[in-house]
Amino acid sequence: MxxxxxxxxxxxxxxxxxxxxxxxxxxxxxPHDALALVNRVAIAAIFFMSGRTKVEGWLTVTDSAYSLFRDEYRLPLVPVEIAANAAAWAEHLFPLLLVLGLFTRLSALALLGMTLVIQVFVYPDAWPTHLSWAGLLLYLVGRGAGTLSLDRLFRIR
Incomplete structure (x- = not known):
């Protein structure tokens, strides 16, 4: 030197x-690539497992899911049927994309939006859990999927 x-x-x-x-x-x-992969799989598992509780078979929303949205979640402005179906689809699609590392930033933003809705309208006292989800998602939004991803293969930022 x-x-x-x-x-x-x-x-x-x-x-x-x-x-x-x-x-x-x-x-x-x-390295970033290891952190991104772990973050993608960890947050995908949380949302995917939540999505599985709302459906039978592949994507048939259950009556209990509709009841949950109607009686417990009570989202403003969104009809129960639309909210339950949108959540079920989102909790399957975006985690799958995250695991594949495809459209990672978009998928992480979508799940971050869901997290904010859950925090503000559904479970405001669960902020420590939602903050940890937001941390994982913000890392992916800011840094991307890493080299172990389809985003890298297809040169998608």
Whole structure:
């Protein structure tokens, strides 16, 4: 390392220097591609499993799902039938796209919108859970799917 390199990129001394070295190794050990894949699968599982509770067979919305939307969720402005069907489809489609890494940012934005609706209108006291979902989704919106994705294969940002 030359003197010019040292002034541009000085290494901290002592404990701080040790920490910076460890942080650099951790950054290389846990790259964006691994984080993105784990985030995609984790949040997809949450929403997909929720979607499965609303349907029979592949995508036939159950009477209990309609009752849930009518009696517990009580969303304003959206008829029960539309809300239940839209949620069931969204909770199947967007998680599938996330696992594939296809249209990742769009899918994450859609699920983030769902999360906000759930937080504001359905379960406002469940903010710690919804905040963790939002964190996973915002990472994907901001950074994308990573190299282990169809987005990368098809050069979709």
């Amino acid at each position: 030359t003197a010019a390199d040292a002034t541009r990129n000085p290494q901290p001394a002592g404990l701080r220097g040790l920490w910076h070295g460890l942080a650099g190794r951790l950054t290389r050990l846990v």
